[in-house]
Amino acid sequence: MRLYVIKISHFCERARWGLDHQGIQYDERAWMPGLHVPLARRLAKDTCLPILATDNGVVQGSGAILTWARLDGGDASLEHRFETVIGPLIREYFYSGTLHDPRSGVRDVLLQGVSPVQAALGRIGWPVIRHAMAAHMAIQPTRLPELERRIDDELDWADTLLANGGPLSRDDFGRNSITAASILAPLARPDALPLHRQICLPPDMEHAFERWHAHPVLHWVSDTYAQYRH
């Protein structure tokens, strides 16, 4: 079995963690952003990663992969919010602060783990890739304050979710915890995901990270990684 990923993607981490948690063996193949579009289309219906290729066909998308791995117990509204609101929001925030800046190191992080040919193509084609990514996700440094405010709201919501002891509970580790912890991981930067620490963020973003550090849900993410992600 093979899991196709963009290494730093939090959606790919969600699928990877689910498979690991279920004790499913696979090998991982990293693709560079941009080239993943034609490569994914050759395998599956959509251009999205992660894709899991099994003996019986392909499974595309982190939620579908968790379901395929029989990781049940997901709360539909929690998953919907993390998949369609919080996940994309965090991604846009990261790229808005880093894609345009060669000092951020984001290019090298995005090329980690890809084949030497893809890495060479990625370095040569970076101006085009960067441009295409920015256009595809409406990435602009001027959006940072707006995105930061929206992340504030989502972290408040996630704090409340955790405090209420509903689908996200400190005492119950499973699909909901894997979903929330992996999607929020870029903000908590746990030790288990060193790539996130390799990106150099502008000072305004680092200030936001310091502020966010006070959110109980991000402590919970770090604790959950330390306890369950080996």
Ligand SMILES: N[C@@H](CCC(=O)N[C@@H](CS)C(=O)NCC(=O)O)C(=O)O
């Ligand atoms: N809802 C999907 C989202 C996956 C997603 O957005 N993957 C990104 C990588 S972070 C991707 O493949 N982006 C490229 C594209 O959509 O063409 C999931 O949970 O798997």
